[in-house]
Amino acid sequence: MIRVENLVYRYEAAGPECLRGVSVEFAEGEHTALIGPNGCGKTTLIKHLNALLFPASGTVCVDGMLTTDVASVREIRRRVGMVFQNPDSQIVGMTVEEDVAFGPGNLALPPAEIRSRVGACLEMVGMTGFEKRAPHTLSGGEKRLLSIAGVLAMNPRYIAFDEPTAYLDAVGRKRILAIIRSLNQGGMAIIHIAHDASDIAAADRVAVMDRGLLLRTGTPSEIFGDAELLTAIGLAGAREERGT
Amino acid sequence: MIRLGQYRPGDTLLHRLDPRVKIVAVVAFSFVIFGATPAEILLLSAFLAAVIAAARMTPEQVMEALRPVTFFLALIFLVHLLFTAGKPLLSLAPLPLRITREGLVRGLYVTWQFAGLVLAAAILTLTTFSYDLVGGIERLLRPLAGVGIPSQDLAVMIAMALRFMPMLLEEYERLRMAQMARGADFTTGGLVLRSRAVVALAVPLLLSAFRRADELALAMEARGYQRGCPRTTLCTFTFARRDLGAFAALAALVIASLGLRIAAS
Numbered sequence: 001m002i003r004v005e006n007l008v009y010r011y012e013a014a015g016p017e018c019l020r021g022v023s024v025e026f027a028e029g030e031h032t033a034l035i036g037p038n039g040c041g042k043t044t045l046i047k048h049l050n051a052l053l054f055p056a057s058g059t060v061c062v063d064g065m066l067t068t069d070v071a072s073v074r075e076i077r078r079r080v081g082m083v084f085q086n087p088d089s090q091i092v093g094m095t096v097e098e099d100v101a102f103g104p105g106n107l108a109l110p111p112a113e114i115r116s117r118v119g120a121c122l123e124m125v126g127m128t129g130f131e132k133r134a135p136h137t138l139s140g141g142e143k144r145l146l147s148i149a150g151v152l153a154m155n156p157r158y159i160a161f162d163e164p165t166a167y168l169d170a171v172g173r174k175r176i177l178a179i180i181r182s183l184n185q186g187g188m189a190i191i192h193i194a195h196d197a198s199d200i201a202a203a204d205r206v207a208v209m210d211r212g213l214l215l216r217t218g219t220p221s222e223i224f225g226d227a228e229l230l231t232a233i234g235l236a237g238a239r240e241e242r243g244t
Numbered sequence: 245m246i247r248l249g250q251y252r253p254g255d256t257l258l259h260r261l262d263p264r265v266k267i268v269a270v271v272a273f274s275f276v277i278f279g280a281t282p283a284e285i286l287l288l289s290a291f292l293a294a295v296i297a298a299a300r301m302t303p304e305q306v307m308e309a310l311r312p313v314t315f316f317l318a319l320i321f322l323v324h325l326l327f328t329a330g331k332p333l334l335s336l337a338p339l340p341l342r343i344t345r346e347g348l349v350r351g352l353y354v355t356w357q358f359a360g361l362v363l364a365a366a367i368l369t370l371t372t373f374s375y376d377l378v379g380g381i382e383r384l385l386r387p388l389a390g391v392g393i394p395s396q397d398l399a400v401m402i403a404m405a406l407r408f409m410p411m412l413l414e415e416y417e418r419l420r421m422a423q424m425a426r427g428a429d430f431t432t433g434g435l436v437l438r439s440r441a442v443v444a445l446a447v448p449l450l451l452s453a454f455r456r457a458d459e460l461a462l463a464m465e466a467r468g469y470q471r472g473c474p475r476t477t478l479c480t481f482t483f484a485r486r487d488l489g490a491f492a493a494l495a496a497l498v499i500a501s502l503g504l505r506i507a508a509s
Contacts, residue, residue, distance in 0.1 A: 052466055074468055082466045088414075089459035092467070094374045094406050101478045106468035111480045118478065132373075136410035154467065 002026040002049055002080070002158060002189075006058035009044055018044045020212040021058065028157060031180075031190040033200035033220070036209035037234050042193045043085070045209070046160040049191065050080035063157070078107060081151035081159040085166055085193075087143035096122070096138075096146055097131040103154040114153075121149040125179060141172035148179060158189040165199055177202070195235075197224065208233065251373050258299040258371040262487040263380030266368050269494050273364045276501040277357050281508040284501050285356065291497050292360055299367050309366035310359060317355050324351035378403045379479030397471055404460065408453075415452050419445055 002025065009019040019041045026032055026049070034042045047053040048060045051067040062079055065072035084090045093099025097118050104114040122128050125145040135143060144164065151159055161180065165173040181202050184190045194200045206223040208215045210233045216223070223229070253259075258266070277288055296306060310317070326336075330346030369377070382399030389395055420430065423445060430441050469475075 050466055052462055074470065074473070077466060077468045084459075084463060084466075086459070088411060089456070090463040090466075092404065092407060092460060092464055094378075094403055097478065098375050098403075102464075102469070103467040105475045105477050106470070106473070108474050108476050111476060111478055114476065114478050134410065135407070136414060150467065 001028060001063065003061045004045070004048065004058070005061075007045070007048060007055050007060060008057040009041075009048065009053060010056050011044075017056075018212055019048075022209075022212070022214045023058075024207055024214055024217070026158060026189055026191055028189050029184070029187050030205060031184045031192065031203045033203035033206045034191065034193045034209060035195070035200065035206060035223075035235065036215075040209045040233075041212045042209055043162055046082065046162060046191055046193065049158070049160055050082050051076045052082070074107075078154050079157045081154055081156035083147055083151050083159060083161045083164055085162040085164075087140070087147040090147040090150065091135045091143060093150075094134065095131065096127065096133050096135065099135060099146060100149045100153045103150060107154070117153045117155070121152040124152060125149045126175070141168055141175070144168065144172070144176060145179075148176070152183075156188070158191065159183065160191040160193075162193045163195065164192070165194070165196065173199070252305075252370050254300065254371065256298060256300050256371065257486065258295070258367065260484075260486065261371075261490055262481050262483055263372050263376045264384055264481060264483075265487045265490050265494075266372055267377070267380050267384060269490070270364045270368050272494055272498055274361055276498055277360050279505070280357070280501070281505055283504045283508065285353070287497070287501060287504065288360065289356075292363060295367055296363070299371050301367070301370065305370070306363065309363060309370070313358070313362050317359060320358060321351040321355045324354055374406055375403075376479060376481075378406070379477055379481070382477075383479075383481060394472065396475055400464075400469070400475075408456070408460070411456060412449070412453055415456070416445075416449055419448055419452070 004022055004024045004026075007019050007022040008017055010017050022041070022045060024045075034045070036042055044053065048055065048067065049062070051060075051073045054068055060067045062072075062076045065076055067073070067076055091099050092102050100118045100121055101114045104117050109117070118131070119128070122130065125148050127142065127145055127149060130138070130142070130146075135146065138146060148164075164176050164180065168176065177199060180190055180192065184202070190203075192200065192203065200206060200220055203220055205217055206220050207217045208223060208229060215233070216226075216229060218226075273288070273291075276284070280288055301309075325343055325347045326341050328344055328347035328350050330344035332342045333345050333348065334343040336342060372380070378399050381402065382395050385393060385395035385398060420428075423441075424430070428441055428444065430438065430445075433441075
């Protein structure tokens with residue numbers, strides 16, 4: 001369980017609060033969609049979940065470990081994977097297999113175990129045969145798949161996806177959503193930032209954010225049935241798109 | 245698109261050698277090539293030719309490896325040819341320059357040294373996958389951890405630099421296209437106009453490089469990277485019999501080269 005309590009965050013000490021007392025829980029095996037207008041703090045929130053950012057006040061607790069506890073940071077980052085919006089920002093290897101091996105290498109796993117994870121994760125995202133390819137020769141969709149494989153190789157319990165289908169064509173979107181669904185069905189908790197209503201149809205729960213606050217959580221039907229809420233945060237279009 | 249990464253897949257003896265042996269060989273070759281006597285020049289040239297043959301490099305590939313430094317090699321040759329004192333061979337009057345016998349010999353010698361170095365490095369990168377190259381450097385530096393040299397962090401830094409280059413080139417292409425789409429012209433106009441266009445490209449490229457570096461650092465942290473913490477890699481090197489043979493050949497070359505040098509002195 002990831003428990004966020006009264007989380008406040010500012011990018012600059014004297015700057016405005018980007019997160020203003022957010023409290024939310026992400027249970028193991030649950031698929032949670034995070035929605036809200038641009039700049040409302042969704043990405044800032046998920047960066048707290050794997051200890052990339054630390055609260056100005058409040059707490060973030062992953063399976064009983066506080067992200068502010070330096071000794072727990074490595075384990076927290078193993079348990080909570082993070083798939084960034086721009087895959088180019090996430091790929092660190094000179095080849096596909098080396099990139100997938102980066103995370104397990106940081107866990108100091110034996111080379112044989114790393115190789116086995118690399119093979120399994122590339123197969124999971126349908127990229128077997130790409131091992132020796134340089135990342136800059138991949139298409140946008142392939143880079144996205146590679147960034148997911150790189151996170152899966154850490155064997156996490158939770159994965160936070162930051163708009164994983166952005167800039168992808170219909171086939172690419174479908175492929176990524178199928179992978180997310182299959183991971184969730186396998187017991188992985190998913191935290192999924194999305195703008196597109198069709199992307200969050202499979203979510204168990206939707207959390208709505210606006211201007212640094214968590215406004216409401218509910219099932220997709222409850223949230224998309226609340227026309228007033230969606231209009232207030234400028235997502236009325238998402239409701240129409242969903243056909244509610 | 246600019247082609248990066250010289251590695252050419254293959255199954256030659258050079259490809260199969262342990263990268264550590266190849267790295268040590270390039271370093272050793274770099275040491276013996278400087279100060280080489282005429283007899284050593286013959287020996288080292290023969291060794292280089294044998295290695296080029298073992299790597300199955302075509303004359304075109306040898307020329308391709310030297311192409312990026314052609315201007316530099318020509319400059320070295322000309323500077324020595326024209327500015328070395330000695331017995332005149334040709335006067336370039338009315339210019340206050342003359343070609344001397346010593347200048348010609350010195351120019352050829354220094355140019356050969358640098359060309360040899362470039363070729364040795366090219367053979368290493370042509371026959372060694374970048375990942376193995378970085379892994380090899382890391383393994384060779386590992387014993388220096390005791391004196392505070394963080395070999396693993398250095399290897400990660402080299403790998404990041406290699407990863408960063410194509411990213412920067414992609415960004416450069418994107419920015420160039422975006423500016424050309426809005427009327428920027430990088431090919432015509434005077435020097436001032438072209439310089440302005442280049443500056444207009446350089447500033448956003450630099451800013452983008454800083455932003456990308458920040459993002460990359462964050463992504464590395466997100467995947468558990470912590471500076472100074474022990475880490476492992478996919479690389480597993482085994483020192484085979486062929487590596488031992490290559491190492492013995494290298495040792496013989498160095499000993500023979502030094503022997504010839506002592507004999508000549």
